[in-house]
């Protein structure tokens with residue numbers, strides 16, 4: 001096991017989940033799915049089906065991995081909120097870290113990613129090659145930063161990559177202005193945030209300029225960023241590589 005991530009790995013002890021944990025999964029899944037009401041990007045629904053992630057019970061990581069085999073990725077159990085270099089290490093090796101514990105007490109928001117957020121919000125999107133390639137490529141850049149610290153347009157590169165993950169992978173919106181769909185895992189796994197995005201939120205086209213803004217994780221966002229299509233993710237990464245960062249030229253959406 002790699003030295004960066006070996007402290008964080010955990011085995012999914014499936015028999016440790018209680019009846020109440022499975023009920024929590026079912027309730028969260030049902031609420032999120034109903035609230036999305038078809039407004040997630042199509043790859044999300046494809047991924048739920050392809051990886052066997054259903055409302056029935058908390059999925060077994062082993063079973064998910066059997067179905068992910070042909071896509072070249074695996075899920076791995078973790079505990080805790082991973083530092084950026086640890087998350088980068090996992091995804092650079094095509095391993096998606098999934099929290100082994102599930103939230104208690106009907107919480108809508110959890111600071112530490114849990115099985116529901118990771119498995120329902122993130123993992124289904126790995127069915128798409130553009131999404132997978134983006135994560136792997138971003139992971140490689142994070143590892144490069146970890147071994148040889150560098151900045152991008154004067155900002156610590158880890159901060160830029162963290163903000164990019166946030167703006168696209170956690171709270172991203174995708175598609176046309178007239179028919180936006182949800183891409184970000186934090187929205188997909190939160191009915192409150194899904195409603196907020198569709199009813200009240202300001203959605204702006206993604207530009208690299210937003211990467212100079214910090215953000216808050218513990219509330220809905222003052223604005224969300226929209227990319228046009230999944231292929232945009234690669235061009236955004238290339239534009240950051242080229243230090244084309246605060247320029248307005250890298251506008252998508």
Ligand SMILES: [Fe+2]
Nearest residue numbers: 113170185186
């Ligand atoms: Fe997440």
